[in-house]
Amino acid sequence: MSAVAGTTTGAGADRSPEGQPGGRGEPEEPGGSGAPEASTPPSGASDPGAPGPAGMAGATGATSTTGPSPLRLLLARVRPHRGVLVRAGLLSLAGSAAGLAMPLMAKYAVDAFAADRSPVAPLIALTALVLAGACLSAYGRYLMARTGEGVVLRARDQLVGRIMRLKVPAVDRLTPGDLQSRVTSDTTLLRTVLSSGLVESFNSVLMLLGTVAFMAYMDLTLLGVTLVVIVGIGAVTALLMPRIQRAQLRAQESVGAMGAALDRVLQAFRTVKASGAEERETAAVARAARHAHDRGVSVAKWSSVSDVTMMMSIQLAFLAVLGVGGARVASGSLEISSLIAFLLYLFYLMGPIGGLVEGWTGLQSGLAAVRRIDEVESLPGEPAEGSGGSKGGGGPLRVTFQDVTFGYGDERAPAHKGVTFEVPAGGMVALVGPSGAGKSTVFSLLERFYDHDAGTIALEGRDIRDWPLAELRASLAYVEQDAPVLAGTLRENLLFAAPDAPEERLTEAVARTRLDALVARLPEGLDTAVGHRGVTLSGGERQRIAIARALLRRPRLLLLDEVTSQLDAVNEQALRDVILELAAQSTVLVIAHRLSTVRHADRIVVLEDGRVRTAGTHEELMAGDDLYRELATTQLAAAEVQEAQVQEAR
Incomplete structure (x- = not known):
């Protein structure tokens, strides 16, 4: 086994916080340290109560003024x-058109009464028009509502699919709460704009023209009086529409910011409780809710005025x-009957105008929602190559880093500055170094969550960028530092990376990771729900589940990020x-x-300040490297105590 390494110094910054040597070796505790750390909001959301989500645009480079128009x-x-x-529009239009003849039938009925004729025929016609209009309108509205639900479903499917294909850097800069708001609240607005925004507006225009035509038939002079009043006030209303659009966009952004503020608390709920920060966090979410309230009130104000x-234009027109x-x-x-019919048409005019x-x-609202949805869909995504699933196969992979440079694109110093080392195929190589040395970045680059800026990363001599993503990730298994567990059953979590693994392999993985006692304790065994983020499990149990998941995948390259940090000594020895x-x-x-x-480990690579400091065996490094x-030595005493515990347990 060998590892090539350069010896340099510099100032680096790792993407993920890494613990200091010697920490987190405590025994397992039920419900243990599963909560994510810290209450620092993501970039762009330092104040949950601040206006808007600092913007998806700011975080992603997208802006609301580029690309196709929202319409x-x-x-x-x-x-x-x-x-x-x-079809739905024509049905609704036919139903409304049936109502257009009602004032005319009313005129004929009044004339019949005045002439002492039987009003039965006009009244029967009125009744038939009412029933026909109601049936046609009802079916048209049903078709419209059903289609609206289809548009919402399609938008959600596309948006969730896009989110799943986003590149990790884009998601890292966003807040889950705001993304959830775009998938749920913003897509729901598409239903509204479809029914009342597009089709209803089109029908309203036709009905408005039809009503005006009947009013012209009744009396041109009265029509002129009506149009002067309505057009004059309508011009004022048109001036309000840009304000309404801006208010709607700000309101939807503030709802997303409120969701992000609440998500921030829920993701670190135990930390909030343990820190006694309930009142502060309640106030922070309340500020965000108040901001959403204020923006909603602003929308209500301008909409009400409109x-x-x-x-009021109809009422003034009525008086005139x-x-x-x-x-x-x-x-x-x-004729008095013509005046009555005209006044009925005038009130009938309220429907189309109100619809407009x-x-x-x-x-x-819909345009603002579409803009927010498009901001997500405009983010850089990974190629749609399908899922790697549990496919893999082949022998161990040789890993080569050659003069690799990488930075996260923010104001921090580069995480890697000319990193060079080699991991031979087979065996175990360890990465060590102070926090911020660039260790977790190595894994992010190997998984291609991020692409390196310069240099070469190769697997089996093949540049990592030449590997199809599905094939690459099917060959790797990554056990993360916080060992995330998804809501669902224990079985679903174990088979998450290898859904087609047979039962005997699952049983073997459970036994090898010492999860059999957990399975026996759970009321429904492997089919027991583990709760949101595995809240019913201890930190050590979550880590063992993550390792079992990796075993079932049978990877060619296994990446382990501090995977025994929450295990007791006995379980750590077994997992080792x-x-x-x-x-x-x-x-x-x-x-x-x-x-x-x-x-x-067969070999140890020491990282410092974004560079490889040295490499060797434990004995060689103890003798030759001060860092x-x-x-x-900061961990030696703790390790000796743990070894003694293992021996005693045996």
């Missing part, structure tokens, strides 16, 4: 459903028509034996701060 994006989402929408303005029409009736130039105002307001056995079948690269883990000796 074009909205129409693109509606286009696949245009056939159903046309609605009332248009309704009543005055002018009454004078014309008195002069004998207009509501549709335009809904359209603003399993890892050593696995090293005979695949390559194992392990990050550890505990001497008891790294001293069994390694310092790291090792």
